[in-house]
Amino acid sequence: MNLAEWLEHQQRQHPREIAMGLERVAAVAKALGLRKPAARVITVAGTNGKGSTVAFIEAIARASGAKVGAYTSPHLLRYNERVRIDGIDATDAQLIAAFERIEAARGDTPLTYFEYGTLAALLLFSEAGLDLAVLEVGLGGRLDAVNIVDADVAVITTVAIDHAELLGADRETIALEKAGIVRAGKPAVVGELDPPDNLLRQIDRVGAFAIRAGKQYRFGDRLGGKWFWQDDTLKLELKKPGLIAPAQTANAAAAIAALRAVVPALPLTEDHIASGVAAATVPGRMQRIGGPIDIVLDVAHNPQAAQQLARWLMTHRAAGATQAVFAALSDKDIPNLVGALMGQVDVWRLAGLPDAGGRAQDVDTLSRKVSGLLSRTPSSRHATVAEALDAARRHAHAGDRIIVFGSFHTVAQALHALNAMPA
Template sequence: MNLQHWLQRIEQQHPKSIDMGLDRVRAVADRMGLGRPARRVATVAGSNGKGSTVAFIEAIAAASGLRVGAYTSPHLLAYNERVRIDGADASDAALVEAFEAVEAAREAITLTYFEYGTLAALWLFERADLDLAVLEVGLGGRLDAVNLVDPDVAVITTVDLDHQDWLGPDREAIGTEKVGIARPWTPLVLGEDDPPSSVLGHAYAIGASAIRAGSDYRFGRDDSGAGAGAVEGAGAGWWWREPGFELALPLPRMAAPAQLRNAATAIAALRALDLDIDDGAWARGVAAAQVPGRLQRFERDGVEVLVDVGHNPQAARALAEWLRAAPAARTIAVYGALADKDAAGVVEAIAPCVDSWHLAGIADAGSRGREARTLAAALANTAAADGSPHDDVAGALSVALAQARTGDRVLAFGSFHVAGAALAWLAAGDSEAGAGGAV
């Protein structure tokens, strides 16, 4: 079977898309004889910022000459994006070989799509002689398949309301699930200045060494370019410091304000691992890190097009902060949301920055998909109540761009499915026109 056949097979192999728990996946991992995926492991959980934080860790370590593997999810355009080794997406052939290894070991045990993919990634990493594996949690942390591996550093970027059906009704309950990736007497890096008490309480209870933003490490903008311990060639931008160590760094290529915190969290994680990172690698890695679909910018006939994966109120608030700082003549939103997301909360957070709405259906997400008219009903009492419904993202984007004038902005956001469809539609247009893409 080719990769597409395998993906179709593993998607249908388990009766549920989500089946939290480690017993089944641990049993298969034992049969596969899986050991450590790398000499050092960093596991990253959080409501928002996981993928970007993984990218910063990966880019800085790679810039220092380390051999790095990264496992992330979901993907935007191709499944291969989920498994990277030395900065390159896994090939179809490598993924097929890994899936065959999982299939041979699982026998009668059923695995979800994510569990299958996690075992395949760990199998590939173990064979790649990696210095560092960076593993992104799929959902929660405590019962996520990634939590099979004992990390050398655990990272929690943020804790906010998301996946409440699975993780609990409030930040404290959700924090309890996410801090399940922590291990006794190992570093736990926290990206928030004020994490839930459940996170701190569990860390202290098991003896994990909590490293907190705003306390154990600090960061901030510095447009002067000054600062003790400046990295050669970093230039003006921002600073990061902990007692006895300081960096002056270039601003990240990724534009959202939250990326400064994600980069700072990544640096704290690498410092906690006590890896041999050369001085210049901090700046080179921060400058090089990039993840598709995070305020990714395009230009179409004088209209700025932004694509962002933000899908919960916390992400929408961060997105609104950027939009306020970079005003356009008009902002036209193309918004789609999965059925289990707080669509009204997202709209409320960003509505002051949006002039008109187009609502896009999501049909490729199985039972979690939501048609545009169903979404419109859920938003009947919000600023998006008059939004035009469209069957899919391509249709919504096409109409939004037709309505836009020079100086306007079109924002496509609300889900990885929306971002992926938008990027595919924009790439198809570039191909047909022979034009350039992102700016």
């Protein structure tokens, strides 16, 4: 089978798209003889900011000369993006070879699509001679497949309400799921300035030691496009990250704290940190495509992330009008996603996501969920993201801005459409 055929095969091997629990994936990992994927491992959980924090950790560590593997999900354009070794995406051949070994080892144990991918990443990392593996949790933490690995440092970026049907309906409950990646005697970096009490209690209960933003490390803005980071033994003056969202300094700060926690195993200089923060990139996180019409693509898919996007829009006004191309999965908090940006958008272009699997949503269903919110705001409905983006571009003028947001699917389809559309 080629890679596409393997991915289709994986989607048929478990009756549920998401199946929380470690028993099955741990059993297959044991059958594979999986060992620790790197000399040091950092696991990153959180509602928002995981992918960016992984990117900062990866870039800083690579600037120091370390050999780094990074596992993230979901992907935007190619599945291979999920597994990187020394900054290079895994090849089709590498992934297929890993999947073949997993298939031979699993017997009659059903695995989800995500579990196949996690095991493949761990296999490839364990054979690459890595100094550091950075693993992004897919969902929650405690029962996520990534959590079969005992991390040397755990990072929890933010805790907000998302996937409530699986993780809980309030921050305190969700915090317990995120804290499941923490290990006794190991550092746990807490990236939020005001984390849920349950998160801190669980870190203490496990016997880990917290490295908290605003406590054990501090950061903040400086004039002239700079910011500072400091702990008890180091103070840095850094250029702002190339990633432009307001939360990216917090994500970079958590990444620095995490890497400092694995020193001296991974020695870093100030130059390593500065160059890594500047070099880190993640597609689809307030990704700007410049031109007469500014296009901004963001994977924001919950209210907390949408509020970050709104903050950026408030402080970076367009010369002309702002249109939003919005499409989201059916299980998301649609009214609060839209509500967060109501004051920043002049025209809404709603779109369906008909090819998004079990959580697909057509535009008519989406429209009904926000009909009250948009009753006095110009809007249009389109079957696909490509059609909505085309309408936005046709009605835009020089100085206008188009925001595309709502999910990874939304941004991926927009990127495909932009590559196919005339400039």
